[in-house]
Amino acid sequence: MSELPGWVHVYSGKVRDLYVPEGATGLADTDSVLVVASDRVSAFDHVLEPGIPGKGELLTTLSLWWFDQLDDIPNHLVPDHVLDGERVVERIPAEVAGRSMLVKPLDMFPIECVVRGYLTGSGWAEYRASQSVCGIPLPAGLQNGDRLPEPIYTPAWKAPLGEHDENISFERTVELVGPDIAEELRRLSLHVYERGAAIAEQRGVIIADTKFEFGADRTTGEITLADEVLTSDSSRYWDAAAYAAGTTPEERMASFDKQIVRDWLAANWDKTGTPPQLPAEVVERTAARYRELLERLTGD
Structure with a gap:
């Protein structure tokens, strides 16, 4: 993490660092938070080495683009510049420009709002065992990578840093946040996924699944979309042309x-001890795919 003039570091997650303005004692007494996306990459709840060059800027650019597309959903962004007379003053330090967002702090809900439009990943493993995903029954005969009859909402409990998130039932979310908020989180999550998936499809890309985070505005209580949205770290993106032509899941x-x-x-580590270093070829391919996705979606 960097030392930034005018800002104080208060928290680091697996891939992002949080700063508050000098003079604030923490997230509880500030009206703005600087979210800095690093080039760190995580998988299976571990931060890996080396990072993906340019990843922080690519994912921040993609998040900001998606927040613009989803303009009917309240989000946590606040203006990143102010006017001093006729002069524009940037609030984001030059050292982290391009990979940072300025946001308002929220009272975050302890739930990962996962939406699945296709059967894959842990959902496929669970389906093979129970013909259901997170307790939601699904039709028989589905294969890995199949599109679901309709998107499903499968929330998870957000575990503390270093622990595994835990899939939970909708009824458990009601116990955690109350029935009204639980229902609204499900509605908003499905709405954002369906709108995002339709936009991506127009650009030849499939959003197979994704996860969102929401918090309550500290002044109004309004449920607000936070963190990153529909990025390559929080979502599975597939090439629509390859999907249509493919005969195997791969x-x-x-x-x-x-x-x-x-x-x-998964092929080179048994999930015990320290993960091995990523080969240069894996790092380069991942960075190239991140860049290609951004170009496809935004046209830039």
């Missing part, structure tokens, strides 16, 4: 996310 699920990293790690 051919269909040509990914634009960190699945390359997950696959290599």
Whole structure:
């Protein structure tokens, strides 16, 4: 993490660092937070070495683009510049420009709001065992990578840093946040996924699944979309043309996310001890796929 003039570091997650303005004692007494995306990459709840060059800037750019597309959903962004007379003053330090967002602090809900439009990953493993995903029954005969009859909401409990998130039932979310908020989190999550998936499909990309985080505005109580949104770290992205032409799961699920990293790690590590270093070829392929996704979606 960097020392930034005018800002104080207060927290680091697996891939992001949080800062508050000088004079604030922490997240509880500030009206703005600087979220800095690093080039760190994580998989299976471990931070890996080396990072993915340019990843922080690529994912921040993609998040900001998606927040613009999802303009009917309240989000946590606040203006990153102010006017001093006729002069524009940037609030984000030059040292982290391009990979930072200025946001308002929220009272975050302890729930990962996962939406799945396709059967893959841990959902596929669970389906093979129980013909259900997170307790939601699914039709018989589905294969790895199949599109679900309709998107499903499968929340998870957000575990403390270093622990595993835990899939939970909708009824458990009601116990955690109350029935009204639980229902609204499900509604908003499905709405954002369906809108995002439709936009991506127009650009030849499939969003197979994703996860969102929400918090309550500290002044109004309004449920607000936070953190990153529909990035390659929080979502599975597939090439729609490859999916249509593919006959095997590997051919269909040509990914634009960190699945390359997950696959290599799963084949080369038994999930005990320290993960091995990522080969340069895996790092380069992942960075290239992140860049290609951004170009496809934004046209830039």
